[in-house]
Amino acid sequence: xxxxxxxxxxxxxxxxxxxxxxxxxxxxxxxxxxxxxxxxxxxxxxxxxxxxxxxxxxxxxxxxxxxxxxxxxxxxxxxxxxxxxxxxxxxxxxxxxxxxxxxxxxxxxxxxxxxxxxxxxxxxxxxxxxxxxxxxxxxxxxxxxxxxxxxxxxxxxxxxxxxxxxxxxxxxxxxxxxxxxxxxxxxxxxxxxxxxxxxxxxxxxxxxxxxxxxxxxxxxxxxxxxxxxxxxxxxxxxxxxxxxxxxxxxxxxxxxxxxxxxxxxxxxxxxxxxxxxxxxxxxxxxxxxxxxxxxxxxxxxxxxxxxxxxxxxxxxxxxxxxxxxx
Amino acid sequence: xxxxxxxxxxxxxxxxxxxxxxxxxxxxxxxxxxxxxxxxxxxxxxxxxxxxxxxxxxxxxxxxxxxxxxxxxxxxxxxxxxxxxxxxxxxxxxxxxxxxxxxxxxxxxxxxxxxxxxxxxxxxxxxxxxxxxxxxxxxxxxxxxxxxxxxxxxxxxxxxxxxxxxxxxxxxxxxxxxxxxxxxxxxxxxxxxxxxxxxxxxxxxxxxxxxxxxxxxxxxxxxxxxxxxxxxxxxxxxxxxxxxxxxxxx
Ligand SMILES: Nc1ncnc2c1ncn2[C@@H]1O[C@H](COP(=O)(O)OP(=O)(O)O)[C@@H](O)[C@H]1O
Ligand SMILES: [Mg+2]
Numbered sequence: 164x165x166x167x168x169x170x171x172x173x174x175x176x177x178x179x180x181x182x183x184x185x186x187x188x189x190x191x192x193x194x195x196x197x198x199x200x201x202x203x204x205x206x207x208x209x210x211x212x213x214x215x216x217x218x219x220x221x222x223x224x225x226x227x228x229x230x231x232x233x234x235x236x237x238x239x240x241x242x243x244x245x246x247x248x249x250x251x252x253x254x255x256x257x258x259x260x261x262x263x264x265x266x267x268x269x270x271x272x273x274x275x276x277x278x279x280x281x282x283x284x285x286x287x288x289x290x291x292x293x294x295x296x297x298x299x300x301x302x303x304x305x306x307x308x309x310x311x312x313x314x315x316x317x318x319x320x321x322x323x324x325x326x327x328x329x330x331x332x333x334x335x336x337x338x339x340x341x342x343x344x345x346x347x348x349x350x351x352x353x354x355x356x357x358x359x360x361x362x363x364x365x366x367x368x369x370x371x372x373x374x375x376x377x378x379x380x381x382x383x384x385x386x387x388x389x390x391x392x393x394x395x396x397x398x399x400x401x402x403x404x405x406x407x408x409x410x411x412x413x414x415x416x417x418x419x420x421x422x423x424x425x426x427x428x429x430x431x432x433x434x435x436x437x438x439x440x441x442x443x444x445x446x447x448x449x450x451x452x453x454x455x456x457x458x459x460x461x462x463x464x465x466x467x468x469x470x471x472x473x474x475x476x477x478x479x480x481x482x483x484x485x486x487x488x489x
Numbered sequence: 490x491x492x493x494x495x496x497x498x499x500x501x502x503x504x505x506x507x508x509x510x511x512x513x514x515x516x517x518x519x520x521x522x523x524x525x526x527x528x529x530x531x532x533x534x535x536x537x538x539x540x541x542x543x544x545x546x547x548x549x550x551x552x553x554x555x556x557x558x559x560x561x562x563x564x565x566x567x568x569x570x571x572x573x574x575x576x577x578x579x580x581x582x583x584x585x586x587x588x589x590x591x592x593x594x595x596x597x598x599x600x601x602x603x604x605x606x607x608x609x610x611x612x613x614x615x616x617x618x619x620x621x622x623x624x625x626x627x628x629x630x631x632x633x634x635x636x637x638x639x640x641x642x643x644x645x646x647x648x649x650x651x652x653x654x655x656x657x658x659x660x661x662x663x664x665x666x667x668x669x670x671x672x673x674x675x676x677x678x679x680x681x682x683x684x685x686x687x688x689x690x691x692x693x694x695x696x697x698x699x700x701x702x703x704x705x706x707x708x709x710x711x712x713x714x715x716x717x718x719x720x721x722x723x724x725x726x727x728x729x730x731x732x733x734x735x736x737x738x739x
Contacts (some may be wrong), residue, residue, distance in 0.1 A: 215739060234583075245577055251504075251573075263582075266493055
């Protein structure tokens with residue numbers, strides 16, 4: 164059974180198309196990743212799925228309820244950890260949890276026992292009576308995750324929950340999420356722009372860029388799709404080298420970017436010799452060669468022609484241009 | 490009662506009692522007015538017609554002031570909730586926006602009435618006297634109407650404001666004039682015609698006069714008329730606040 168169905172979903176903000184005709188489904192019990200650079204449309208997608216924003220067009224269902232016409236049932240089915248904190252700083256951790264339980268109609272007895280056990284789960288048991296304004300970013304994030312679980316949602320949405328956290332806290336949060344998924348059978352939708360995170364955590368990953376889903380599969384299949392290994396050749400004559408590789412039959416793809424030429428091939432260790440020979444023949448001076456097995460970073464590069472960091476930088480440029488035009 | 494109404498009410502009350510400094514801060518201005526104006530003008534004026542000393546006349550006006558400002562601030566609180574994200578937590582819960590708005594309003598109104606009561610008690614030390622039981626109930630019911638009206642107005646304003654920049658302007662050009670032109674600080678009976686005319690279109694005037702009637706047994710406006718006008722205003726404000734809050738986007 165599919166816990167989430169999204170059909171041709173779009174969201175426009177004036178001229179800007181933040182989400183552009185995306186479709187996907189998430190199976191029950193899955194950890195599903197939405198991976199993409201800043202401004203790709205991840206938060207907007209989650210906002211629609213969690214009933215906070217109306218879509219411009221398209222349909223989506225969460226736990227079989229329509230997010231536009233059956234908001235209350237959708238809201239009862241989901242927990243959400245927003246990208247930015249949504250806690251009340253002037254209340255204690257316990258009170259934040261307790262009020263959440265009240266809003267979701269959790270009975271007093273259940274609230275009492277579950278709040279404590281969830282706070283222990285995220286290792287905040289001993290801080291339950293501290294005001295949230297005294298918490299660090301990581302503690303707040305953990306508290307939000309605990310809070311999102313209090314009403315036992317079928318689906319938990321996590322919008323970049325590890326953004327800006329130190330590696331240790333990130334690791335801890337990954338552990339919690341895996342544990343929740345396995346022990347409580349909660350379906351999890353996870354957005355991130357960290358490649359390694361999506362790789363480690365998610366069963367399937369949708370790569371999203373400029374509001375479009377450009378690839379969707381398991382991490383392994385995505386890596387297989389780009390065709391074997393990755394050879395990166397650093398050279399000043401990128402144009403010449405890529406031109407001379409134009410007729411190369413065993414090259415799955417050849418791309419010029421960022422002072423180097425990236426080539427996807429099977430059996431890289433064998434082919435690299437041929438590439439070097441070819442370069443020599445064409446008088447291309449090679450500065451450095453890097454060979455590695457494909458990562459999600461390479462997958463992103465393969466599908467978009469840019470690394471995720473370059474995409475983010477250009478995203479900020481676009482933003483600046485948009486602001487200036489106003 | 491809906492779970493959202495009492496949850497948001499309780500939250501407001503807890504936050505109110507938790508920040509002692511803010512309670513004192515919000516009492517400071519009304520007390521300042523009461524002491525300076527009260528003692529400053531007491532010797533030079535008695536209220537014509539009733540013979541009350543000025544300070545006795547002033548006390549209901551200052552109680553109104555405390556209720557008014559606490560209410561507006563409490564409604565505008567929603568802007569902070571939006572900026573610090575907590576509003577999203579409530580909007581995504583399986584509860585209606587109306588119940589959120591009502592909870593917020595009742596919470597704000599409760600704290601405003603508490604502030605009014607504190608002024609009332611403090612005024613006993615400077616010559617004020619506790620009204621009769623009936624008078625007290627009348628005064629309280631007007632405080633309830635004022636506080637609900639103006640918390641709702643605060644929510645209405647907050648729902649339309651993106652950030653805190655407009656806040657000072659709202660205070661200076663809306664709330665301050667409403668207060669100063671309400672007859673809280675001067676008797677309407679002998680006021681110049683222009684001032685009187687303005688006061689009569691100012692809904693707060695009917696609140697001040699109602700509270701004053703509860704305390705002194707006399708007022709410039711018939712208390713039944715005051716009650717009717719203020720109730721009408723209150724209903725309009727609650728609907729306006731509810732309407733704009735329902736349209737609010739996060
Ligand atoms: N409320 C809004 N009004 C206008 N533009 C918006 C709004 N929310 C998001 N956007 C724009 O939509 C695009 C997608 O944003 P978002 O979904 O937040 O991306 P992500 O979460 O992947 O970083 C961005 O270009 C962003 O500037
Ligand atoms: Mg985002």
